Amino acid sequence: MNRKPEVIAAAIELGVPEDKIGEAYLGFYHSPGVYAEELIDSCYDLGQMMGDLSAYFDYEKCGRDLLIDDVMEHKGHYFNLYW
Secondary structure, three states: OOOOHHHHHHHHHHOOOOHHHHHHHEEOOOOOHHHHHHHHHHHHHHHHHHHHHHHHHOOOHHHHHHHHOOOEOOOOOEEEEEO
16 A cells, blocks of 8 residues: 555545555546546557547546546545545
8 A cells, every 4th residue: 555645645635544545546647637548548549449539539528527426636646436
């Protein structure tokens, strides 16, 4: 588990139980779009799936949508809601 003080502080601020921080922590990202881009790129090859249209994929919007139901963020630290 990541025991950095800033990760623990972010988790506590978001209401993540201390014993679930390691399970819930997704990492540090500079924006929802950066988080979404890493997530999407690790799961899919948009270039292969969409061809040239992949350049139009909106990672920022996708990242904002992920923050609605699946992910919480505090000061750049991202946590899964379903630990």
